[in-house]
Amino acid sequence: MLRSQPISWDSKMGDGNSGSNRTLSGNNNNSSNKPEWLQQYDLIGKIGEGTYGLVFLARIKSPTTNRGKSIAIKKFKQSKDGDGVSPTAIREIMLLREISHENVVKLVNVHINHADMSLYLAFDYAEHDLYEIIRHHRDKVNHSISQYTVKSLLWQLLNGLNYLHSNWIIHRDLKPSNILVMGEGEEQGVVKIADFGLARIYQAPLKPLSDNGVVVTIWYRAPELLLGAKHYTSAVDMWAVGCIFAELLTLKPLFQGAEVKAPPNPFQLDQLDKIFKVLGHPTPEKWPTLPNLPHWQQDLQHIQGHKYDNTGLNSVVHLSTKSPPYDLLSKMLEYDPRKRITAQQALEHEYFRIEPLPGRNALVGPSVEKVVNYPTRPVDTTTDFEGTTSLQPSQPVSSGNAVSGSMPGTHGGTMRSVPRQMAVGGMQRMQPQGMPAYNLTSQAGMGVGMNPSGIPMQRGVSAQTHQQQQQQLRRKDPAMGMAGYPPQQKSRRM
Amino acid sequence: MADFQTSTHRTKWIFTPQELVEKYKAANQRAIQALEKYGATLMEVDIDGSLSYPEPQTNAKDTADKHSRPKPLNIEEEQYMRVFYENKLQEVCNNFHFPHKIQATALIYFKRFYLQWSIMEHHPKNIMLTCIYGACKIEENHVSAEELGKGISQDHQLILNNEMIVYQSLEFDLIVYAPYRSIDGFVNDIEEFCQTKDDQLHMLKALHETARMEVDKIMLTDAPLLFPPGQLALASLRSSNEVHGVLDFERYLRSILSRQSSAHTISELIESLSAIDSWVRRYKFPSEKDLKHINRKLRSCWGLGSHDESKKREKKSKHKSKKSSNETQNMQS
Known part of the structure; x- marks a missing residue:
């Protein structure tokens, strides 16, 4: 191990030979x-x-x-x-x-x-990044992000994600701080998905993907991961996008669970609880593979027994259940990963076809009355x-x-x-x-x-x-x- | 799997036969020049990451007579050494029961590495192990260098020392496409194409298995540097079909081309497959005698040739780090 043997390297350096080597570059x-x-x-x-x-x-x-x-x-x-x-x-x-x-x-x-x-x-x-943009609106300017900006940010995020998913890459760690936005210049207001340190190519992995340790910041972690799914899919990224979408609308993280730190890969009860409170209890009828998920099956902390009233998502995000943005959001936050909307489908959603239409410069557009100066x-x-x-x-x-x-x-x-x-x-x-x-x-x-x-x-x-x-x-x-x-x-x- | 069409594999690492020859020639020439200049060819990695040839032997000029000067490997001998160590690589991977994908990735890394370097410049055994180690890392089958080293009684430090050099030489293009998945895909497709009935499935299985063995052979030639993995897979399936006679292969090739509305003509495709076959036919494994001869030459290129020099080298290595002395030992083994 190189690091553990600095001395041997030093001694090599100290060797009279290396000093006069003909270095090639x-x-x-x-x-x-x-x-x-x-x-x-x-x-x-x-x-x-x-x-x-x-x-x-x-x-x-x-x-x-x-x-x-x-x-x-x-x-x-x-x-x-x-x-x-x-x-x-x-x-x-x-x-x-x-x-x-x-x-x-x-x-x-x-x-x-x-x-x-x-x-x-x-x-x-x-x-910029979405974490800072959201924080600026929440703590500094006290008004929500313009509809045009939210829609443009979301569309571009989905556009990048659709590209990744069609190349069989799951990001696995989407969260506001990893979604960058270009500042002044030719690419102003263009979204850039960043931080691929946890990303994986997911076709035919040699080992179950979960062997790499649990990933995704827990607030944006999909329910199937929280319940211990071994083979997860690009749908985990779409769940995170749903959480980010809601956060852009309300300026608050949608499911702000308290993280359990130990042991490794602990069961995140509070995070699930936060989700269930907003979306209602998942059921095997709506999510057929739910009973197969390890943490649901073991039910050590009696999550099966909890009963929550039906969804209050619309009131959390202040949207009418009939509005296109609500429809899109609820499809991203679908419990069953197989029914969850894909990036490609989301890009086709009605929300992106109605005014204001999304644009390339998410920060400055025709319908943005007041351009916000982000720090x-x-x-x-x-x-x-x-x-x-x-x-x-x-x-x-x-x-x-x-x-x-x-x-x-x-x-x-x-x-x-x-x-x-x-x-x-x-x-x-x-x-x-x-x-x-x-x-x-x-x-x-x-x-x-x-x-x-x-x-x-x-x-x-x-x-x-x-x-x-x-x-x-x-x-x-x-x-x-x-x-x-x-x-x-x-x-x-x- | 990212898209092969836009991959670095397709855009940067598929060559023409002529390009391959030129690359091998260039690396060989560079090593020969180093030998003339410095009397040895093995590259050393310095602490600052720069690569250098060793000090010239002080007596290099005194003993400039032709007999004592080390003789360089020629291109064919370099080829033999690559062949030898590629076989070793497969052996090691089999001993560890690594999946095929890892073996194939490591082999491709090894081949690409020696497009950039001469065998005389970097010890093929160390590079082979580092390629395996890197392939495990990239294919998410992480094995510690220590574990790998232990399993084959080699100093794992040598594996780690070369890791960055290997990635750099591969230009960090670490996602490679092996033909094994393509074979799986084509076999599934053939099943549909032939409208295989359940009682015929064993024939497909035999076709599949022989094709995998065929492609193992292909992987040891230069063909993976010359053809895309899909064509390697088809060549192996065609050979396998010659044994098992499961289907009319040309008809199948036509059907693929028509379905993909490919720009290739059937004759182009068949020509490629035949070229791949001929790489397998021309494959030559070095004889014991060849190996002995080449190894002797290699050792002298590395400054370990004659008794005098090797003694001198050993003395020197005592002052050097543990790492370099291990290197010396391993080179001699």
């Missing part, structure tokens, strides 16, 4: 002691954290065509058991290598830190790429001058007080620095998620953005400046 021995690949970026700071690792915001220094473009860099921790390269990272990369869709995040580069075998994935940066993502400028903080992380992001410790040459925190370019999607090519094997062996260069056609960037940044940043700097962020990654996420993810 990029090395780390430059003066700033920074890997070569990293030098193509200006690190702005940390924007997210999860069990998988950290997410950083960075900007491209070169090449000039993409200069200043914002990039989100996801750093994976090494796998804990010292068993090689992180399987989560590998899985996310390999899936993203095969897929390409407007409503799915774009992997633009992969970097390797050979010293600790960790992987850095570079994505087009998206300024930019808080950035913790005190964290460097190694994830070590030079200040207490609990301090609010405040300073415009905090330059991250070990990143000489970055503009650090000062970036945030200067108008900066918003995330722009689209494809770009980066120099394949720091990936020796590629340079040596492949004409394809990096080969990772690239398209040579660069999409021109908008360079102008409005005064409005500046204002947003001021606003952002003032606000105290309970999530410690890690937008979209609420603290409870850590424990909700197994």
Whole structure:
């Protein structure tokens, strides 16, 4: 195990031989002691954290065509058991290598830190996510999200999901913080499904999918999973979409169960209870395979005996039972996964054919009377790429001058007080620095998620953005400046 | 399974025979040049991840006479080594009772890896094990490196050391399509096509089984780098059908093409299937004598050839890490 034997590596390094080896490609021995690949970026700071690792915001220094473009860099921790390269990272990369869709995040580069075998994935940066958008409406502006925006967000989410499902990929971890929305620029208001670390190709798995540990944040977890289903399907994603749809309408999580933390894969009674209270008790008549589900069958906590009145969903979401949005929502929240509406069917639903029609820019549209200025993502400028903080992380992001410790040459925190370019999607090519094997062996260069056609960037940044940043700097962020990654996420993810 | 049509497998990893030859030649040439320059060819992975050839032997210039200089492998000998280790790979997978899919994925990784590198540059045994290890990870049949190493009495550190290099060399295109699922699909389709009655099902079963064995053979050739998995499957079914005589295979091929409104003509398809067959016919496993000869050459390319050098190397390795000394031992084994 590499990690557990740092000494042997050190001694190898100390060996007189390796120092004078003819290195075939990029090395780390430059003066700033920074890997070569990293030098193509200006690190702005940390924007997210999860069990998988950290997410950083960075900007491209070169090449000039993409200069200043914002990039989100996801750093994976090494796998804990010292068993090689992180399987989560590998899985996310390999899936993203095969897929390409407007409503799915774009992997633009992969970097390797050979010293600790960790992987850095570079994505087009998206300024917003549904978690932050919902929170902004709930806590800051006190009015609901416009009908046009809700419908456009939902349609694009379904559009991306339909693409994934038709490619036999289940996301398995859909939740508001994983649904990104592009900020100002050519792709403004475009939805991007992100975080494929738990996604699976589901045709003919070699092992039951549940062997990977229970997934999906419990609030968005489908009832068949909560009841212990072993072989689940793309319908679990549709349940999560239903929960997200309701949350966009009401600004509150639909089923906010308290999570049972232990033992591994515990029975989540409270979460089921929350669902039953709103949707009514499931019955074998409505859901024929229900009696076969382990937790239902064992019934250790007497869920079968609970009886709830029939559905109160319409009153929770304040919709008439005859309205098209209610009809669509109730079809997404169908108990029986086999009867649950598919992404493809949902896209055809009447809701999307009536006014206001969904649009590509979900944030700004003809029928949006008042364009909401969503805050930019808080950035913790005190964290460097190694994830070590030079200040207490609990301090609010405040300073415009905090330059991250070990990143000489970055503009650090000062970036945030200067108008900066918003995330722009689209494809770009980066120099394949720091990936020796590629340079040596492949004409394809990096080969990772690239398209040579660069999409021109908008360079102008409005005064409005500046204002947003001021606003952002003032606000105290309970999530410690890690937008979209609420603290409870850590424990909700197994 | 993501869509094969848009997959990296189809768009990046299916070559023409000419392209294959060129790639093998390029890797071989590069290793030969390294041998001339540095006197050895084995790549070392440094802590910073850069790859380098070892130090030139200090006496390389002194003993520049032709007899003592290590001789490089030629392209055919490299091919033999790949064949040998691909068979080993199947053996290891069978010992672990891994599913076919894992074996096939590991084999394809191994083949793709040695499109980028010469056998002389990376030890095929280590790479083979890392390919198996990676295939298990990707196919969700996770086996720890330690477990894998133990099962075959190999240092698992060698498996882990090469992991990143393997993924990089595969350009992180880790989803591969094996022909086994295609065979299953075609057999189901044939069942319908022939309107098989229950009492004839055993014939289909025999057809299926022989086809699987046929495709195992195909997987050991270069054919998986040249043809899509569906064609590999059809070639194996056609061969199997020659044994069992279950159906009029050409009629079946025509029916597939017409149903898929394929752009391919029947003659193109048959030509591909015959080309796959000929890869199997031309397959050559190296003789004991060949292997001995090649291994001797390989060891000298790795700086382990003559007694003098190997002693020197051993001395040096004592100062080196545990990892490199293990490497040395294993190379000699």
